[in-house]
Amino acid sequence: MPTMRPRHTLTETDDLARALDTAAQLWPECSGDRGALLRRMVAVGAGQVEASAAEQVARRHRALDALAGSVDSGGDPGHRDRLRDEWPE
DSSP states (O other): OOOSSSOOOOOOOOHHHHHHHHHHOOOOGGGTEEEEEEEHHHHHHHHHHHHHHHHHHHHHHHHHHTTTSSSSSOOOTTTTHHHHTTTTO
């Protein structure tokens, strides 16, 4: 089928064959179409990757929130104003 989209070629290695066989048991309606099984596996895997990425971002935000305000600027109360005065508008 003609397409402008990139195509990808995968060799059915032993590991991939086992994964497809397992997927065929999970989704018997696709068991006769290894390409359909592969697309379904990719869709499920993409969901897992997106969830993992979102959780990683959430963990980083929680870590930043926990650290917020924990570092003293080390300056006296007028320190920031004096620094600002050094730079012309």
